[in-house]
Amino acid sequence: MxxxxxxxxxxxxxxxxxxxxxxxxxxxxxxxxxxxxxxxxxxxxxxxxxxxxxxxxxxxxxxxxxxxxxxxxxxGNLAHVIVSIAGLGLRNVLLLVPFMLYLVVLTVGYAISSALTIAGLVAVVGLGSHYMFGWPALDSTPINVTTQGHRQSKNVAEAAGDALSAQSDIKDVKVVGDRLVLKLRDGSKASILTHSGTIVIKNEDGQNKVVALGSGVLDSLTKTDDGTYSIRTADVVVFKLKDDDDNSVSIVHGSNNSFIWDIRDDNADNGHVRFEQDAQGTPKNVTLDSGDESVSIDGANGLSVKSGDDSVVINGASGLSVNSGNQSVHIGGLKGATLAGIGFIYAVALLIGGVLGLSLCIWLTxxxxxxxxxxxxxxxxxxxxxxxxxxxxx
Incomplete structure (x- = not known):
């Protein structure tokens, strides 16, 4: 050449x-x-x-x-050098293949360790905030009951649904802040038992009639120009309302400023909804009844479903119980621990595992x-x- x-x-x-x-x-x-x-x-x-x-x-x-x-x-420059060296001969190419596989494994290790670290950190912060500040609330579990109609009988969810629809139909009463607001429609009647006496308000032909039993009881009742009445919830001991469609609402002022609501539709085969609210308006328990069938959701006692002699009870502490006549099945719950506590342990384990994995990947790099x-x-x-x-x- x-x-x-x-x-x-x-x-x-x-x-x-x-x-x-x-x-x-x-x-x-x-x-x-x-x-x-x-x-x-x-x-x-x-x-x-x-x-x-x-x-x-x-x-x-x-x-x-x-x-x-x-x-x-x-x-990048180091990778360029390695590729240049690999191009000098077959032996260098064969050495490059396992090295590339090693880099893939190392990259996957970084991805998994980072995901574990982030997930563990988020879970630890979230659960720690729950234990220290009560937020986010992990104790309340949304429960939806969905049913289909049966020709033979009306089940508890349907009857309770009628009672709930009755609540939406009753426009006469609502709670606004710390006051109970009444705007009665024709045919509605409200009875209010206060610490000073009793107040009865009835709407006939669009006109409200007020009857007071007790000295100074009307001083706690406020009326506006549009015919609306309001009273402080702290002054109410028992409140009852019934309209001309046989829908009724009763409110009982319980201990610790809680309110116990009972909503009924007299045309719904005795179906009604009962729930309790604390002073902040947060529901504590809900009960849906229809004859001998009922569904109860309680923060302390869990979920209970009953139909005659048959029942299912789910409780985080005592476990799951299923009863049917003389037969029963019980699955024990967690003793000395809660799901949130176990979740916190797993979250800490995830965080530690992720940090250790990242440390190993950095050392290998x-x-x-x-x-x-x-x-x-x-x-x-x-x-x-x-x-x-x-x-x-x-």
């Missing part, structure tokens, strides 16, 4: 390097070849001693990538970086030694 053909192939194989770097390499090899020819060597022998220009270009590219990595030690740096350094030294040997032969 002649000098110009060698230089031309070398320049083509060096594509991808900056032009000034290619010109510098070509100038150096022209000088090497010129010195060898001046020493009496034949052009063919000199070119043969330099070797294949394509392989020579790959080695020179690896050197250039290594110098770039030394100037800026980033993972540092160890891999050092091992790759040593490997690249040895490979570049070997390439440099081969290039120097060829130049001396040339």
């Amino acid at each position: 002649k000098q110009e053909a060698f230089i031309q192939q070398l320049r083509q194989a060096l594509e991808g390097l900056p032009k000034h770097a290619v010109d510098e390499i070509v100038a150096d090899y022209r000088e090497y070849i010129g010195d060898a020819l001046a020493a009496g060597r034949s052009e063919e022998d000199v070119i043969a001693a330099l070797g294949d220009p394509a392989k020579l270009a790959r080695e020179l590219k690896a050197q250039a990538s290594y110098r770039q990595w030394q100037q800026s030690r980033s993972f 540092r160890a891999t970086w050092r091992a790759l740096a040593r490997y690249v350094h040895r490979q570049i030294d070997a390439i440099t030694a081969r290039l120097d040997g060829r130049e001396q032969q040339a």
Whole structure:
């Protein structure tokens, strides 16, 4: 091979390097070849001693990538050096395959560890906030009862649904802040037992009639121009309301400023809804009854469903009980622990596992970086030694 053909192939194989770097390499090899020819060597022998220009270009590219990595030690530059070295021979390619698999596993380890750490941290913060501040509330569980109609009988959910619809139909009473507000429609009658006496309000033909039994009892009742009456909830002991559609509501002022509501529809086969609210208006328990069928949801006693002699009781502490006549099944609950407590333990375990996993991945990354740096350094030294040997032969 002649000098110009060698230089031309070398320049083509060096594509991808900056032009000034290619010109510098070509100038150096022209000088090497010129010195060898001046020493009496034949052009063919000199070119043969330099070797294949394509392989020579790959080695020179690896050197250039290594110098770039030394100037800026980033993972991208190091990966460029490794790819350049892998292109020098089949053995290096075979070594690159398991290394790439290792990097995939390490990346997956980072992803899993990060997910565990974030999930554990969020769970620990959420459950810790629940234990310390009561937020978010984990004790209340939304329960939806959905049924389909049966021809034979009306079940408890349907009858209770009638009572709930009765509540929506009764527009005469509502609680606004700390006051009970009444706006009676024609045919409605309200009875209010207060600490001072009794107040009866009845609407007949659009006119309200008020009867008071007790000294100064009317002082607690406020009337507005639109015919609305209101009274402080703290003054109410018992409140009863019934409209002309046989819908009724009763409110009993219980202990600790709680209210016990009872909503009935007299046309719904004795179905009614009863629930209790604390002083902040938060429901404490709900009971839906229809004859001998009932559903009860209580914060302390859990969920209870009864139909005649059959019953199902679910309680976080005592477990699950199913009774049917003389037969019963009981599955014990958790003693000394709650689901939130177990969740907190799992959350801490997730957080610890995630942090340990991240620590291991970071340690492996540092160890891999050092091992790759040593490997690249040895490979570049070997390439440099081969290039120097060829130049001396040339």
